[in-house]
Amino acid sequence: MLALQLLVDGIINGCVLGTISISFTLIYSTTRMFHVAHAGVFTLGAYFVWTFVQAGVPGPVAVVLGVACCMAVGAAIQRYFYQPLAARNATPLVVMIASLGLLAIIENGIAAVYSQNVLTFSEWWGKAVVPVGGLPITGAQILSVVMGLGAYAFLRVLSQRTLLGRKIRAVASNPFLAEIAQVKPKLVYIWVYAIGSMIVCLPSALIAAEFGLRPYNGLLYLINASIAMIASGLGSITGAFVVSILLAVLQNLSLLIVPSQWSIGVTFILFILLMLFRPRGLFAPAR
């Protein structure tokens, strides 16, 4: 019974992790840039929503406003941070360090403004328990699954059925050729950052509602999400989502034998094993 509960919890957590992972995969597969500051945007999302709720805005509206703010932040980061760096011909190492610096600015800015203490949402219907097939499932968990599948479906439709999606895929496969074909890579990059940042606000708000807001937590979630992305073989949104669920299930099942404070260790050992045996990822075509 405990194992079944952990399995179901794992699948549900996987939907949350998967949402973070696909938002990061969208950015990484298009721009080939390891956007560490995405963890900062993730953290910022929850604080936006919290601030709006504190100001008396009703919950769903606050989430929509938070999503819009994150979108603006993401677009601004690409336009006013990465593009000037690219204009100066910065090496990948320089961009990486700058991104790390941006993460430090966002996290510590939040800590200085909102204090380092854990903040919580005052009332939240997600704690209500709905028994599903004998298992106690909370409202927040149902919402997680809806959010995860919704975000996945949204990105699939965006990339397969819309003009912007086609442009994104064109830039991802060859920015130089795309530019010749009148697709403006710089503009597409801004869109990609905006959409990725927009999506990451949702899991952020949900996690915050469940566990409270902490300024320094984002990087841990981002590393888990990027492990799922790498394990899936980079660049496939479906792969990243599926592997996220797999990873979360394994993490949850490991709780049967390993205490929870070591779960980062379990994840990491899985990652190292994967790097040793399948460095191209689980779903990458064999060479």
Add this chain to the structure above:
Amino acid sequence: MDFFLSYIILAEIYILLALSTNLLVGITGIFSVSQAAVFGVGAYVCSSLTLNEGWPFGVALLAAIVCCVVINVLLSLPSLRVSGDYFIVTSFGIQFLCTAVFENWSSATGGTSGLPGIPTPQIFGLHTEEPAYFVWMSTFALIIGCLCFQLVLRSPFGRLLGAIREDEIAVAAIGRNVLRGKINAAALSGAYSGVAGSLYGAFLSFIDPSSFDMQASILLVSMVVVGGARTMAGSIIGPAFLIGLPQLLAFVNISSSIAGPLRQLVYGVLLVVFMLFRPSGLAGKRL
């Protein structure tokens, strides 16, 4: 006077750490954000050996160096198999894993409350409790460290490391061993961290996980970047400046709950500003 001397000693310890980070990040081009974790391993090994086992400082120092060398080599092994962005994830993961070990392995590390009462070393019958005596020891370590660093920079080995940063494939193509070069760089960098960690524990006679967390790793990268990568002068100027900065902030009247995040915020701003406008730092070479 003691205040000034402790500033000198701390700066000297961090200069050793900056040299260690510089070797990996600046010279060899392995972007590692887990150097504070290695520093922590050195500090914990040396401190618990002198505190719990009653080993003399010199022997414990050697043990710490050996541990740090082994760990740093193990940690950098993934960078031989996986390149670039994969290694960043590995490096973040290692940092989180080490923090988890420092915080949760309470019987050896004292958990979050840390290890108090680390004995100060006795050298030639002299107690080094007084900063005036300790400063001789740390200065001696620093001079040895700087000499080694300068020798390495000028040696064929140093040029090999520079070549690995510029173009790994070219290095392999002319028949030089990239793998051995990286392992040696990691080992040397680990030895620096071991010495710095041992001195840190012995000087403060108290260590806790907060000195070796993600924020500390970011601080180390900031030191190298602000001072300037790939030169010894850079690794001296960076720590001397950034260790002095909090002392200056102490004169400004701000509450202690904001002071910590604000300090980290300043480091983040420095990282971004230097990467945007002067990637070579105050006294470094092109990164």
